[in-house]
Every structure is written in C-alpha cells, then in structure tokens.
Amino acid sequence: MLNVRGLDQYYGGSHTLRGIDLDVPEGTCTALLGRNGVGKTTLLRCLIGELPVARGTVQLGGEDLTALPSYERARRGMGYVPQGREIFSRLTVGENLAVGESAARGATAPLSELEALFPILRTMRHRRGGDLSGGQQQQLAIARALISRPRLLLLDEPTEGIQPSTIKEIGRVLRALLERKMTIILVEQYLDFALELAEHCAVLSRGEIVLRGRITELEPAQVRRHLAV
Numbered sequence: 001m002l003n004v005r006g007l008d009q010y011y012g013g014s015h016t017l018r019g020i021d022l023d024v025p026e027g028t029c030t031a032l033l034g035r036n037g038v039g040k041t042t043l044l045r046c047l048i049g050e051l052p053v054a055r056g057t058v059q060l061g062g063e064d065l066t067a068l069p070s071y072e073r074a075r076r077g078m079g080y081v082p083q084g085r086e087i088f089s090r091l092t093v094g095e096n097l098a099v100g101e102s103a104a105r106g107a108t109a110p111l112s113e114l115e116a117l118f119p120i121l122r123t124m125r126h127r128r129g130g131d132l133s134g135g136q137q138q139q140l141a142i143a144r145a146l147i148s149r150p151r152l153l154l155l156d157e158p159t160e161g162i163q164p165s166t167i168k169e170i171g172r173v174l175r176a177l178l179e180r181k182m183t184i185i186l187v188e189q190y191l192d193f194a195l196e197l198a199e200h201c202a203v204l205s206r207g208e209i210v211l212r213g214r215i216t217e218l219e220p221a222q223v224r225r226h227l228a229v
C-alpha cells in the first residue's frame with residue numbers, strides 16, 4: 001500500500017536518509033526500529049510531506065505523492081501521530097480533535113467512535129490539552145489522527161514516557177485498528193511492544209535500512225544487536 005523508493009534527505013550538508021526503499025503491505029503493522037538519531041522521525045516527516053526530499057518517490061495505493069504537500073497527503077489517507085504528541089495545550093480535547101477533522105477530505109469518524117476506542121476522551125472533552133497526562137495526550141493525538149479516517153497511520157514512539165497501563169490501552173487500540181485493516185508504520189524504541197504488533201520490521205542505522213523482514217523470520221537477537229548502544 002505504501003511504496004517508497006530511493007529516498008534521500010539532507011539537513012543542509014548532512015545526508016540523513018540514504019536510499020530508503022520501503023514497502024508497507026495493506027492491513028498490517030510495519031515496525032521501524034533503530035537507535036536514537038538514525039533518522040526514524042525524519043523518515044516519517046518525509047513520508048507525510050513535512051520535509052522535502054532530495055531524491056526518491058513515495059506512493060500510496062499506487063498514486064505518486066512525492067510532489068504533494070502534507071495536507072494533500074493527509075487528504076489521501078495518511079494520518080500522523082508525531083513524536084512528543086504535539087497536542088495544542090491551550091485548546092480543549094474537543095478542539096484538538098476538531099483540528100484533526102480539518103485535515104479530512106471525506107466523512108470524518110464520529111466522536112462516539114473515537115470515544116469508544118479511548119473512553120478517557122469522553123470524560124475529558126472540555127479539559128485543556130495541557131492539563132492531560134502524557135498518556136492521555138498520546139491517546140488524544142492518536143484520536144486526532146484517526147478522525148480523518150486515514151488508511152495509513154504513522155506513529156512516532158507512541159509509548160515514549162508513558163505508564164505501562166496506558167501502553168496496554170494503546171496496544172489494544174492499535175490491535176483493534178489492525179483488525180479493521182488499518183495499515184500502520186510504528187516507530188518504536190520499546191521493542192517488545194513493536195514486535196507484538198508488527199508483522200514486518202525494518203531497522204534503520206545512520207539513515208540506511210540495514211535489516212528488514214517478517215518478524216517471524218527474524219531472530220530477535222539479531223534485531224536487538226542493531227538496537228544495542
């Protein structure tokens with residue numbers, strides 16, 4: 001469903017992504033792993049169109065999105081949950097969701113559907129984003145991405161700095177989304193969480209994919225070796 005070919009990205013003179021090829025099959029989760037600073041967030045931002053690329057192509061469902069700005073990619077079905085969540089702290093939960101709604105092209109997900117996935121959002125609807133805990137903000141960030149009914153969800157370290165009980169909640173929601181044939185790219189440092197959800201994985205090192213495959217066919221030890229500091 002997502003096909004990336006030969007992606008190169010630079011921050012000024014620094015060559016951050018090098019010849020990235022990535023295929024993400026529909027209705028599955030692909031984990032994107034790697035140590036800090038290898039380019040995971042940069043890659044997601046290139047996919048969503050927040051950062052320009054020097055070379056390469058990004059296709060979604062056979063359509064070439066490479067030249068499109070991020071809002072057009074969102075309208076074609078990409079949902080993005082940024083690292084650190086980026087909730088609007090002075091807006092209420094309901095207003096944060098409304099911002100997500102503005103990214104949609106067609107019908108949006110009803111609030112009741114999102115609140116069924118994340119019951120905490122119902123009780124918090126009139127609270128300011130900044131008053132929520134980290135875990136609640138993460139759930140809000142995921143709901144904000146889901147409101148536009150994406151086909152592909154890009155998640156950047158959703159478990160970072162979050163309590164185990166909320167991590168379980170998030171895992172449960174992601175599994176429910178996969179059952180409904182959502183396609184997910186999951187950037188994670190929390191390896192066990194990623195391996196539980198993902199069918200495929202790709203490991204980045206210094207801007208290059210150095211290991212990839214089906215989770216069932218990879219040795220966990222081999223993956224861990226690439227992630228060890």
Ligand SMILES: Nc1ncnc2c1ncn2[C@@H]1O[C@H](COP(=O)(O)OP(=O)(O)O)[C@@H](O)[C@H]1O
Binds near residue numbers: 016034036040
């Ligand atoms: N806006 C930026 N300008 C310049 N360099 C950046 C910027 N963002 C990230 N980098 C650098 O690019 C590299 C990859 O960063 P990043 O994609 O955030 O890695 P990861 O998400 O894997 O931790 C790092 O060396 C980082 O310092």
Ligand SMILES: [Mg+2]
Binds near residue numbers: 156
């Ligand atoms: Mg990152």
